[in-house]
Amino acid sequence: MRGTTVLPGTAAAVPRQGEPPVHRLEVRLPDQVPFAAGGFDAMGPLSRAATPHRHTFYEIVHVVEGSGTHVLDLERYQVRPPQWGVILPGQVHHWEGVRGLEGSLVLFTPEFLVGGARDEELLRRLGERPWVDLDAATHERTGRLMAELAEEYRYGADGFAGVLRSLLHVLLVRAARLPGGVARPTPVRGVAEEFVRLAGRSAADGLSVRRCAGLLGVTPGHLAEAVRAATGRTPAALLREARTREAQRLLVSTDLTVRQVASRVGFGDPAYFCRFFRRETGRSPGDFRKHHDRRDPSLEGGGVPA
Template identity: 70%
Template sequence: MRGSTVLPGTPCADPRAGDPPVHRLELRLPDDVPFAVGSLDALGPLSRASFPHRHTFYEIVHVTAGTGAHVVDLDRWELRPPHLAVIAPGRLHHWEGARGLEGTAVLFTEDFLLDQPGDRELLRRLGERPWLTLDAPAHARTARLLAELAEEYGHGSAGFATVLRSLLRVLLVRTARLPGPGPGAPAGRPGAVAEEFGRLIARTGEEYRSVREYAALIGVTPGHLTAAVRAATGRTPAELLREQRTREAQRLLIGTELTIRQVASRVGFDDPAYFCRFFRREVGRSPGDFRKHHDGRVPSLEGGAARP
């Protein structure tokens, strides 16, 4: 995940003109650990950002107090703490109308965790369940575990990165056990081919490819890719690609002030008219109508209205 961590004090990554800001994780020096944990106050004002933005890292927030809502892509979750919010890299999110928002956040990159089989699949599953309400026992267990993580991180004693990975993995496994399912909950563990396909199409800032091109990247035939993805998800690669393209267009329409022509270009359409037909077929309304019926757009960076 090159570019996902930066030296302390480095500003947010410069997005393409008109795109939402992209936040990166500061490195803890001299240890270079792509991990951080602390209260929302300790992590700074961006932990409560009210403007749509993306991360290059994972963020898990244990919300313990507050009112308002958390918006992840197109889903709006009312705050009725305690909750766990799971924000995967590339997801567009912000806190809307938040008052008295309190909690603890864990920030980490894939690079910090991925050294055991199943880690990537575990992260994928959690990323598809971005909002979980905790009962009293789960709330207490989560608070204790986060306190251990914060204590270990704060001391920075010898071997602390190993302890942090172990505690983080416990947090992830326990979170995956929590009842749901949330929107897009997985239907079952995919095979390696389907897992790699899902990882590739989830990347932001990538060019849009055909099923045949993705199959070539993975090193399988298009037929094998289709069979693997259908067995894992019940859907075809083409269907998932259309969905991913549509959701990215929706994110840009409601999270930026890019023109429809610019949005079309961002999601791989050279012809804006064809993009409009595609969008209407997938969503049931035109891009302009979809944007008009969604509030909360913020000024884009294209006009120089930079965000913190």
């Protein structure tokens, strides 16, 4: 997917003022598969980054040693191995006070998924419970599968991309089986699945339902019918949810003013944004920020590798 991968050593694009940097997935060659796997050390120092940042790719992490805190969007998760976690594209995350952090990572972009939109839906649902404690048996099985992925990626034998895709699919399906895991995914088809992806990636664009329908080449009525049949919700509700989630991330992870946050999520009128935010969350933007008092300073300028 264009803009989600870079060659090793490519500098990160400078984020908009006050926003966390965006890390893209490094690939060895321009035509290399958009995938990487290995231990924290093999993935480089950014795998333990202590500064808030986003990804253009998915990250699955299997923690086997260490202590500290993993901060993901609005939540803080204590590192108590063995644990399994998932980070979705666009989420803001970092590590705090970690010591002896060891384990393995799998990084990939959406187009690498063998199950396509179905696997993306599964990942989205896994992201609703992104940090999971593992029992001994599950920890052992997960470790073996993560090791297979890393070995296949490292050696790159004939047909390795297909093997990696298949193993990754197995990893996702098994993750969904964990105690308290995700519910069976609701079938999402055709225009509805395209809208769900569009809504999740365009929170800052302030897109209307009519505009989304135009981008997808359908009428607003057809879009509403398809989305409701597939998800049980309206397109407008999904767009509101995406914009609210992005606003929450910016309020907690940056020092942007409320006016700046409003602009970032597509509101030209800060007062209207405040009314919108209170209606969706029950709090004003200022109250929400005060309640989440562990904000990190904003990150400006470049110099952060992709």
